[in-house]
Amino acid sequence: MRNIIAICKRELLSFFVSPIAYFVITGFTLLVGYFFFNYFSIFLRMQQMSQVIAMRGGQLPNLNQTVIEGVYQTMIVILVFLVPLLTMRIVAEEKRRGTFELLLTSPLSVSEIVLGKFLSLAVIIFVMLGISAIFPLLLIIYGSPEVAPIISGFVGVLLCTLGFASIGMAVSSFTENQIVAGVSSMVTLLLLYVIQAPAESLGGVGAEILRYLSPIDQMQGFVQGVVTLRSITYFVSMIVLGLFLSQRALDAHRWR
Amino acid sequence: MIEVKKLSKNYGDYKAVDQVSFTATKGQIVGFLGPNGAGKTTTIRMLSTYMPPSSGTALVAGFDVLTEACQVRRRIGYLPENPPLYGEMTVGEYLRFVGEIKGVPRAQLKSQIANVMERCFITDVRNKLCQHLSRGYRQRVGLAQAIIHDPEVIILDEPTSGLDPKQIIEIRQLIKSLGQDRTVLLSTHILPEVSMVCNKVVIVNRGRIVFESLIADLTRDKSLEQIFLESVSTDEVVDAASCVNQGG
Numbered sequence: 001m002r003n004i005i006a007i008c009k010r011e012l013l014s015f016f017v018s019p020i021a022y023f024v025i026t027g028f029t030l031l032v033g034y035f036f037f038n039y040f041s042i043f044l045r046m047q048q049m050s051q052v053i054a055m056r057g058g059q060l061p062n063l064n065q066t067v068i069e070g071v072y073q074t075m076i077v078i079l080v081f082l083v084p085l086l087t088m089r090i091v092a093e094e095k096r097r098g099t100f101e102l103l104l105t106s107p108l109s110v111s112e113i114v115l116g117k118f119l120s121l122a123v124i125i126f127v128m129l130g131i132s133a134i135f136p137l138l139l140i141i142y143g144s145p146e147v148a149p150i151i152s153g154f155v156g157v158l159l160c161t162l163g164f165a166s167i168g169m170a171v172s173s174f175t176e177n178q179i180v181a182g183v184s185s186m187v188t189l190l191l192l193y194v195i196q197a198p199a200e201s202l203g204g205v206g207a208e209i210l211r212y213l214s215p216i217d218q219m220q221g222f223v224q225g226v227v228t229l230r231s232i233t234y235f236v237s238m239i240v241l242g243l244f245l246s247q248r249a250l251d252a253h254r255w256r
Numbered sequence: 257m258i259e260v261k262k263l264s265k266n267y268g269d270y271k272a273v274d275q276v277s278f279t280a281t282k283g284q285i286v287g288f289l290g291p292n293g294a295g296k297t298t299t300i301r302m303l304s305t306y307m308p309p310s311s312g313t314a315l316v317a318g319f320d321v322l323t324e325a326c327q328v329r330r331r332i333g334y335l336p337e338n339p340p341l342y343g344e345m346t347v348g349e350y351l352r353f354v355g356e357i358k359g360v361p362r363a364q365l366k367s368q369i370a371n372v373m374e375r376c377f378i379t380d381v382r383n384k385l386c387q388h389l390s391r392g393y394r395q396r397v398g399l400a401q402a403i404i405h406d407p408e409v410i411i412l413d414e415p416t417s418g419l420d421p422k423q424i425i426e427i428r429q430l431i432k433s434l435g436q437d438r439t440v441l442l443s444t445h446i447l448p449e450v451s452m453v454c455n456k457v458v459i460v461n462r463g464r465i466v467f468e469s470l471i472a473d474l475t476r477d478k479s480l481e482q483i484f485l486e487s488v489s490t491d492e493v494v495d496a497a498s499c500v501n502q503g504g
Binding site: 017 | 304329330341342343344349353356357358
């Protein structure tokens, strides 16, 4: 445990000494804020027209549906692009500058290295999402949304981000080039994000599988306040898979 | 101590290290000498448990580098060819981190850091970022990192490269003092360094051991330089001889 903490502390120090963490966190907050503003203006506009909508028998605007769901689903898109920027250097950089040799000749297990690094990513992600939690909080303070879906949706975004980070770390473990790591994980996550696209035309079991693999589909339950074991399993499997692949990649490095 | 038995490393068909055997006991400073590309770094990487050998075994501090790697790692200090520094950390932060992952007890960490900084003459740069250090200082921080947990066996890959003459003298003295109650394996391609610092020499060429002797046993009529030149060119001589035989 002491080793995991030591690795994690060192990673955090690197994150906050270099400007990467600040840039990613600021960029994320800025983008989420802008989308929050957008969705909120749509909601206000709909509210102004609510009488007309009601007369025509349409659905009345709902704070949760319009703003919260929109913001959470958009967060996932932003994270597809920003998480790789956080994870690309995490292992690749060690290999390039030779510090990997120090880690592998120290009394540490590969699992400790992987867990320590993942823990540091988790801390950054907590900070990043924690700051952007201010937007839903504003709604709770000044509006009257349903609180449960806001919280469950936030947990969903958190799990999804950790899953993305875990995959990004695995990709970074396979190369010593940061740019290669960054681009490959961005492509991987983007592909995962749109994986359910051909489901409609495919149909059958294939469609079911593609829908299950899609983070958007899995997020849907969370943002609506319906947390299923199926979705939790999905995100936890993503995290475990990423950690497992990282562990394998680092172990394999020794045997080349 | 270090006990190497028929250690080999192949990269595909290429034999980087071929059946290397030698020993180094406690209190010995062994100079690991050879031209560039002789297999010094590969051998050292196997001894430091960074790479597994293709065949053969090696005991470092009494433990097998392949099957008891973790025990070995606890007992060795290792300075790779390029000092493994984190540029964005200060020297003090870096040594603290290395101390933690090498398992230095928390209570001793602070005194141990101060101790190695003094021994390696880096106390005055303790608050500098590693990326701002000159080559000589980087090398010395690398050496401090290798001895922070007071290891039984110290493996140094060209520790004096890039240092100025005064620093070289200081580092050689440090290595000598470290070697009194430990085992030190020192790779180098500087001949005088071996005769000045080491009490045993092992010469490798093309992945093989070509000469092994205590410095004290070297005869007066043959200098280390002559021995080195002879042993490094043995292969060519043999080749030439076989050519002559075939021709005759």
